[in-house]
Amino acid sequence: MYAVIGTNSWGGAIYEKLLRGSSVDKETLKAAIDTALKNKMFIFDTAANYGFGKSQKIIGELCSKEIELSAKSTSPKKYKRGQVRAELEKTLLDTRRSYAEVYWLHLPLYIEENLTEMAELYREGKIHNIGISNVNIDEAKRANTVLHNANIPLFGVQNHYSLLAREWEQNGLFSWCRENNVEFWAWAVLEEGLLVPPKKQDNSSALKTLYNGKRKKLAPLYDKLEHIGKIYNITAQQTAIAFCSSKGIVPVCGCRKPYQVEQLFEAAKVYLSETEIKELEIAADNTGVKIMGADMFRFMVMKLSEDVY
């Protein structure tokens, strides 16, 4: 299974400190990129709003032509014809490229209008694959119909999924993707660091402070991840990644450092057994930890779509 490098936290010192509690310099990012390319991990996932707009620009500066670009149309405005084109052009300008390998509709708003415009850009060769993000099964089906009518396959669905947020398996979206040859990309497979066993209490960012309480409850899950990981000579966090890739789900993992890229690469090669997957699911459910799960951005979709539906 291949894996995707997430660049949500590539954004310069202030943004990174706010989000992750620490920042990394450009040399470290460059070393992380080189590690990815060395391991033939070419796909980097970004969006115009990542890193307060800096993520795309950093890609343009550090690895524009060497990588495969996964970018998104995010505009949370009322649909206006030409908006997707304008957003893509800005992304291509920032990343210093002439096309994106994958272009996603970030939120399921104005699906028909946005995807019809994306289909035009696809025909012009500016987009090589079209996907849709943060969708439920009905929205995925609608997207599929629009693209099918334009003779374009729906490439993929990119949704929040992890060991702690598996609703898409229960509500049918995941099997629909599999049956229809639509890739399922999971964002936040490490739950923004929550699935990384802590060495000590961490208050370096608001998010990390918020997670401290949950981490205590997650202790038995960390033990299980470590225990199973030892069988494959991987860490607990790598086991959380392997949990996804073993199911045929493409892990999109936020990496800023070379060792993280290396670990992602190694983890995505591991196939856990059915029994190990079940044991992890039971351990995760037994913690009782609930996070804002699969449909994390539904409130935004509802708010922005009041006059759409």
Ligand SMILES: NC(=O)c1ccc[n+]([C@@H]2O[C@H](COP(=O)([O-])OP(=O)(O)OC[C@H]3O[C@@H](n4cnc5c(N)ncnc54)[C@H](OP(=O)(O)O)[C@@H]3O)[C@@H](O)[C@H]2O)c1
């Ligand atoms: N489609 C969408 O709406 C959407 C929404 C959100 C995210 N995404 C995409 O998904 C990507 C991943 O999500 P995310 O970055 O928010 O969360 P994530 O991948 O679940 O977690 C990133 C966190 O895990 C840490 N980490 C990564 N690899 C590690 C390793 N091997 N060992 C220990 N810690 C490790 C990072 O550490 P550091 O703090 O050291 O960097 C960071 O704190 C984003 O970058 C973005 O591309 C898409």
